[in-house]
Amino acid sequence: xxxxxxxxxxxxxxxxxxxxxxxxxxxxxxxxxxxxxxxxxxxxxxxxxxxxxxxxxxxxxxxxxxxxxxxxxxxxxxxxxxxxxxxxxxxxxxxxxxxxxxxxxxxxxxxxxxxxxxxxxxxxxxxxxxxxxxxxxxxxxxxxxxxxxxxxxxxxxxxxxxxxxxxxxxxxxxxxxxxxxxxxxxxxxxxxxxxxxxxxxxxxxxxxxxxxxxxxxxxxxxxxxxxxxxxxxxxxxxxxxxxxxxxxxxxxxxxxxxxxxxxxxxxxxxxxxxxxxxxxxxxxxxxxxxxxxxxxxxxxxxxxxxxxxxxxxxxxxxxxxxxxxxxxxxxxxxxxxxxxxxxxxxxxxxxxxxxxxxxxxxxxxxxxxxxxxxxxxxxxxxxxxxxxxxxxxxx
Amino acid sequence: xxxxxxxxxxxxxxxxxxxxxxxxxxxxxxxxxxxxxxxxxxxxxxxxxxxxxxxxxxxxxxxxxxxxxxxxxxxxxxxxxxxxxxxxxxxxxxxxxxxxxxxxxxxxxxxxxxxxxxxxxxxxxxxxxxxxxxxxxxxxxxxxxxxxxxxxxxxxxxxxxxxxxxxxxxxxxxxxxxxxxxxxxxxxxxxxxxxxxxxxxxxxxxxxxxxxxxxxxxxxxxxxxxxxxxxxxxxxxxxxxxxxxxxxxxxxxxxxxxxxxxxxxxxxxxxxxxxxxxxxxxxxxxxxxxxxxxxxxxxxxxxxxxxxxxxxxxxxxxxxxxxxxxxxxxxxxxxxxxxxxxxxxxxxxxxxxxxxxxxxxxxxxxxxxxxxxxxxxxxxxxxxxxxxxxxxxxxxxxxxxxxxxxxxxxxxxxxxxxxxxxxx
Numbered sequence: 001x002x003x004x005x006x007x008x009x010x011x012x013x014x015x016x017x018x019x020x021x022x023x024x025x026x027x028x029x030x031x032x033x034x035x036x037x038x039x040x041x042x043x044x045x046x047x048x049x050x051x052x053x054x055x056x057x058x059x060x061x062x063x064x065x066x067x068x069x070x071x072x073x074x075x076x077x078x079x080x081x082x083x084x085x086x087x088x089x090x091x092x093x094x095x096x097x098x099x100x101x102x103x104x105x106x107x108x109x110x111x112x113x114x115x116x117x118x119x120x121x122x123x124x125x126x127x128x129x130x131x132x133x134x135x136x137x138x139x140x141x142x143x144x145x146x147x148x149x150x151x152x153x154x155x156x157x158x159x160x161x162x163x164x165x166x167x168x169x170x171x172x173x174x175x176x177x178x179x180x181x182x183x184x185x186x187x188x189x190x191x192x193x194x195x196x197x198x199x200x201x202x203x204x205x206x207x208x209x210x211x212x213x214x215x216x217x218x219x220x221x222x223x224x225x226x227x228x229x230x231x232x233x234x235x236x237x238x239x240x241x242x243x244x245x246x247x248x249x250x251x252x253x254x255x256x257x258x259x260x261x262x263x264x265x266x267x268x269x270x271x272x273x274x275x276x277x278x279x280x281x282x283x284x285x286x287x288x289x290x291x292x293x294x295x296x297x298x299x300x301x302x303x304x305x306x307x308x309x310x311x312x313x314x315x316x317x318x319x320x321x322x323x324x325x326x327x328x329x330x331x332x333x334x335x336x337x338x339x340x341x342x343x344x345x346x347x348x349x350x351x352x353x354x355x356x357x358x359x360x361x362x363x364x365x366x367x368x369x370x371x372x373x374x375x376x377x378x379x380x381x382x383x384x385x386x387x388x389x390x391x392x393x394x395x
Numbered sequence: 396x397x398x399x400x401x402x403x404x405x406x407x408x409x410x411x412x413x414x415x416x417x418x419x420x421x422x423x424x425x426x427x428x429x430x431x432x433x434x435x436x437x438x439x440x441x442x443x444x445x446x447x448x449x450x451x452x453x454x455x456x457x458x459x460x461x462x463x464x465x466x467x468x469x470x471x472x473x474x475x476x477x478x479x480x481x482x483x484x485x486x487x488x489x490x491x492x493x494x495x496x497x498x499x500x501x502x503x504x505x506x507x508x509x510x511x512x513x514x515x516x517x518x519x520x521x522x523x524x525x526x527x528x529x530x531x532x533x534x535x536x537x538x539x540x541x542x543x544x545x546x547x548x549x550x551x552x553x554x555x556x557x558x559x560x561x562x563x564x565x566x567x568x569x570x571x572x573x574x575x576x577x578x579x580x581x582x583x584x585x586x587x588x589x590x591x592x593x594x595x596x597x598x599x600x601x602x603x604x605x606x607x608x609x610x611x612x613x614x615x616x617x618x619x620x621x622x623x624x625x626x627x628x629x630x631x632x633x634x635x636x637x638x639x640x641x642x643x644x645x646x647x648x649x650x651x652x653x654x655x656x657x658x659x660x661x662x663x664x665x666x667x668x669x670x671x672x673x674x675x676x677x678x679x680x681x682x683x684x685x686x687x688x689x690x691x692x693x694x695x696x697x698x699x700x701x702x703x704x705x706x707x708x709x710x711x712x713x714x715x716x717x718x719x720x721x722x723x724x725x726x727x728x729x730x731x732x733x734x735x736x737x738x739x740x741x742x743x744x745x746x747x748x749x750x751x752x753x754x755x756x757x758x759x760x761x762x763x764x765x766x767x768x769x770x771x772x773x774x775x776x777x778x779x780x781x782x783x784x785x786x787x788x789x790x791x792x793x794x795x796x797x798x799x800x801x802x803x804x805x806x807x808x809x810x811x812x813x814x815x816x817x818x819x
Contacts, residue, residue: 031648031689032735035742036719037602043742046735081602081719083653 009058013098017055020114021321022094027086028052034078034088039242040071042394045212047071048078048088055091064099067203068212070378070385071394072096075243076318090319097323100377103195113373116322126365130358133176144173167282168341171354172361174274184368191372192380199381203388213392226391227383234383246318249310255303256331262296282345297342300335304328327375334363405584406430408812409494411482411765414442415798416790416805417589418464423809425473429816432581434477434496438548439538440465442591446525446539446615448622448629450798451670452701458541460798465543478544483578485586485767489785489815494581500574502549507569509537509545513561519553523626526619527594529634530626535561540624585785585812588765588777589805592756592791595650595657603649603752604721609635610730611721611750613649614667621674631678633749635728640682640748643675644732646718647688651755659774661755662795665692668753669705676710685712685745687734714743721750756795779808787811 017025030053035046047068054062063069072092079089097114104110112118136144148154200218207213233239237257240250269289273279283290307328311320337360344353371377388394406429410421413435421433439445444457468474477498484495519534534553537545549561549570562570594615597605605611610633612620619625620632633640645668650656665688672684691713693702705711716734724731730750736743761775769786770778777788789808790801 029652029689030737031652031717032737033717033719035735036717036733041742045740046742049735049737050740081655083648083655085654 007057007059010060011058013060013063014055014058016098017091017094020094020097020323021319022055022087022091023319024085024087025052025055025091025094027084028056028082028088029084029086031083033081033083037077037081038072039075039077039244040073040239042071042212042389044395045210048092051092051095052086052088055095062206063095064102065202065206067207067385067388067394069095069099070382071239071389073240073243074246074318075240075249076245077243079318080245087319093319094321096378096381097321097375100373100375100381103199103381104373104377105191105194109370110373113326113370114323119326122366122370123362126362126369129180130172130361130365133180134172134354134358137171137173137176148175167280168345168354168357169280171357174280177361178271181364181368184365188368188371192377195372196380196384200384200388203385204392207388207392207394212394215392223387223391227387230383230387230390233386239386246314249307252303252306252310255299256307259296259299259303259335262292263300266293266296285346294339294342297335297339300331301339304332304335308332323375330363330366330374334360334367337363405491405582406816407432407581407583408585408587408816409434409492409581409583410587410589412442412589412591412790412792413437413440413476413478414589414591414790415444415460415464416591416792416801417442417587418461418468419802419805420587420589420789420809420812421474422464422467422471423806424813425471426467427809427813429473429813431474432477432494432496432583433474434480434482436479436481437538438479438501438546439542439544440468440476440478441539441541441543444798445541446622447618448625448674449670451666452697454670454673461541461543468543476544477579479548482765482767485765485786489783490584490818492583492586492785494583494586496579496581498577498579500576501546502570502572502574503547504569504571504574505546506567507546508567509542509547510566511537511547512564512566513547513549513570516560516564517553517557518560519550519557521550521552526626527613527616529616529619585787585815586767587805587808587812588760588767588769588786588788588792589790590759590765590777590788590792592758592795593762595661595754595757597649597752597754600650600656600752600754602720603646603718604723604730604750605752608721608723608728608730609633610723610728610748611752613752613754614645614664614671615754617671617674617751618667621671621678631675633728638748639679640675641679642683642685642745642747643749643751644685644687644718644730644745644747645671645751645753646732647686647691647753648717649752649754651753652689657755657757657774659755659795660692662692663797664753664755666698666701666797668751669693669701671751672705672708672711676708681710683710683712685714685747687714687716687718687732689715689717716743718750756791758792760792779811781811784811784815 030049032049035041035049041047051063051069069092074089074093076089079087082088101110101114112122204218237250237254240253266289337356341353341356341360344356408424408429409432410417411434413433418440421431425431441461445461447457449456477496479501480496480498482494483497486493513535514533517533517535520531521534522528523530523532525539534550534557535547537547558572594613597613620627621629623629632638647664647668651661651664668686675682675684691702693699714734714736716737718732718734720733722731724746729746729748731746732750734743758775760771760777770780772778776794777792779787787808789805
């Protein structure tokens, strides 16, 4: 470093990191064992040693805008070898969590998602909303039919003779479901788009500043080519598998990722079937789409369950904070309520099936609405950062 | 000091451990006029210091400190030395202890002149612990060339054939295989524990490859190699092929300041590695020396000066970053090491002929606690309880220390022990 650099310590940020699971950050004495222990740290400006001193000094900009924090997969090899118990893996996880909150808008919602005290409110919103919708669906069918007829649209998507089968549409109108989730998903996508634009510019600026890239400008076309190149790495979990200490975390993580992809496809097909093919559910168990849905659902429950088990078993190795529990319990509940809804339906237990469906909708709401603010956002930030590393020739 | 106790029963004191600090405590107390029992578990006094080539920072050989102490010891009738002896039990309280000492047989009596005829005829060989197992020695051996007492030892591993041969070879009737283990009870008023240290077991530091790769040695092994009385007669060569090393790296804090191993700073390793650099520079003027460190700790004017001098040396390179990964280069036996240079922020991958681990010191009490009412800290160092009195720890039994500091607190603890005896 040739230029003078005046450190501007942000004490509040240090406190924030400590609360987010980086309690040990001040123990670091910069021996740099971690940077060598890390199986995926690059040769030039390796992490996480430099992140540890930046955290210790409260250099928020150098951490939040640092793409390297997302290259870390928190395998825990650094924390294992750390001579001071400074747990760099946990500190980086805390930094990522702070970064998600920092880039997300609106801030108030971002803070609420990471605050356990706000959880009852976050759960109450969809709970009340869906209760109202269920009430309307079941009791005001005629009124709704009239309203919908004004626009020339059929109110019910139900089968012919739907009153004789259990169909979730009898409980929650498919219109209501989609009128809830399509705007929410769109809002999440817009928030992500805006956040990522800032994020990408920031990590580029930081990489240029710290000499981590040979690129001077940000060429979006070339960047998207890098994204395409990185996707197979993500799908194969190549980077995650390079980790040693927490190897057993890679498989459940992969299961969850694939089940989300599977369920995403299923949702897409379902949308097409309902609105274009005019063929509402429930569908036959022999339908290939149903196979994909079932396999994905089971994978989600098993993957999520294993994540919970791993976290419980290895309490001392890795700090698990509220943000971690929030997301893995949500993932697990999502799969579980979905499968229970289906099983109860197949067992002709209408009331029970509807009840689980209600819970399932709440879980989906929590996932979609809080996606840009929860740990789940790592999906897009990490993909972006890995793609940038590919683009910027970070070796 | 407590005053309500009865007057001390015994006027004697015991020093456990005959290394440099034990010798100091024993001599300082005896020269004031108190009777001292000096108990040493090895066959000779001298301790770790006798394994060194040079002291730092003066770079003089350890004979310079040991000889004068041995001279004082020989002149002082107040000190009784028990070698090959260990404390088995301590009963009683301050001012009135009964210490049970177990003395193992040396099988050699006072007649020994250290002529060495026994070793010539003895064929049984045993691992040489004094040289950390780098060579073997005869089962009839002199502990080292600065032994006190200057007497041979017959190892129990010696074959029956050899026993006959050595007895025959000895012209002074000094060898006696009928000697037996003795249990002795000694009454003393105070005890000073100078039980010293052991180099930390480097095989426990998994990522530094000691024990897996031949050309990774410890600092104490290097010290023995550099010593004229060592396994290589003073030549620093690498173990795999006896080659003269052209590039040597030092990994500082190997096991020290590491909560997975020794959580504390061992204090001496920085100066030891700097001293080792001087050995290598003297022997191989063209060799390149790379010292990988977290922080170099060279406290005080003299040590700072020593460091400053080496910093000016164009063949000595300092890299701020701990060696965290090692491997062996196929075929050559060279060592590949990886560290992050925290000044440049780049990973350093270097291939060296030999890697020296600057391993730290572990108090012997961490490995084997004496059967006495002592307080230890979490790392096994004895914590002095001056209010209780009676028993004290000095030297590296109390904290990691260099020779100078050990001698200073060894002197202080001699005074503390005397105060227990006098009770004023």
